[in-house]
Protein backbone atom coordinates (compact mmCIF):
# COMPACT_ATOMS: atom_id res chain seq x y z
CA UNK A 805 0.00 0.00 0.00
CA UNK A 806 2.57 2.53 1.06
CA UNK A 807 5.60 1.33 -0.78
CA UNK A 808 6.38 4.87 -1.84
CA UNK A 809 9.83 6.34 -1.41
CA UNK A 810 10.57 9.93 -0.61
CA UNK A 811 12.65 12.11 -2.86
CA UNK A 812 13.84 15.69 -2.79
CA UNK A 813 13.37 17.54 -6.03
CA UNK A 814 16.72 19.08 -7.02
CA UNK A 815 14.96 21.93 -8.81
CA UNK A 816 12.44 23.26 -6.31
CA UNK A 817 13.60 21.40 -3.22
CA UNK A 818 10.19 19.90 -2.67
CA UNK A 819 10.01 16.63 -0.81
CA UNK A 820 7.65 14.28 -2.51
CA UNK A 821 6.65 10.67 -2.49
CA UNK A 822 6.86 8.57 -5.58
CA UNK A 823 6.55 4.92 -6.32
CA UNK A 824 9.99 3.43 -7.03
CA UNK A 825 8.78 2.36 -10.45
CA UNK A 826 7.51 5.83 -11.32
CA UNK A 827 9.35 8.15 -13.64
CA UNK A 828 9.82 10.64 -10.82
CA UNK A 829 11.90 8.06 -9.00
CA UNK A 830 14.17 7.83 -12.00
CA UNK A 831 14.60 11.53 -12.48
CA UNK A 832 14.35 12.68 -8.87
CA UNK A 833 12.25 15.64 -9.95
CA UNK A 834 8.79 16.21 -8.52
CA UNK A 835 7.22 17.03 -11.86
CA UNK A 836 8.01 17.14 -15.58
CA UNK A 837 8.19 20.91 -15.32
CA UNK A 838 10.87 20.70 -12.66
CA UNK A 839 12.73 18.13 -14.69
CA UNK A 840 12.71 20.46 -17.65
CA UNK A 841 13.86 23.41 -15.57
CA UNK A 842 16.40 21.39 -13.63
CA UNK A 843 17.97 19.76 -16.64
CA UNK A 844 17.88 22.88 -18.73
CA UNK A 845 16.11 21.49 -21.75
Ligand SMILES: [Zn+2]
Pocket residue numbers: 813814815816817818833834835838
Ligand atom coordinates in the same frame (compact mmCIF):
# COMPACT_ATOMS: atom_id res chain seq x y z
ZN1 LIG B 1 10.20 20.18 -8.12
